Amino acid sequence: MRHSKLQKQVLSLYRQFLRAAQDKPGFIPRIRDEFHANAQIKKTDVMHIEYLYRRAQRQLELLQDVNTKQLGSFRKSEKES
Numbered sequence: 329m330r331h332s333k334l335q336k337q338v339l340s341l342y343r344q345f346l347r348a349a350q351d352k353p354g355f356i357p358r359i360r361d362e363f364h365a366n367a368q369i370k371k372t373d374v375m376h377i378e379y380l381y382r383r384a385q386r387q388l389e390l391l392q393d394v395n396t397k398q399l400g401s402f403r404k405s406e407k408e409s
Contacts, residue, residue, distance in 0.1 A: 334377060341384055348391045
């Protein structure tokens with residue numbers, strides 16, 4: 329199976345994330361979960377994929393910073409649902 333240019337870029341970004349997270353405990357499972365969750369997006373939804381790709385590039389820059397020690401997240405509490 330041949331991958332499109334965008335698919336190759338996303339796979340490359342995934343590998344970069346895994347390399348950047350090697351020395352930071354707890355990051356790799358979160359990265360895998362995030363990529364697996366977004367793998368369900370339809371390939372035809374290119375605008376959404378490109379948005380997520382650009383967002384991930386910015387997050388990768390933060391992760392590669394030596395001062396980054398943990399990931400923050402924003403989640404709805406059970407009361408807000």
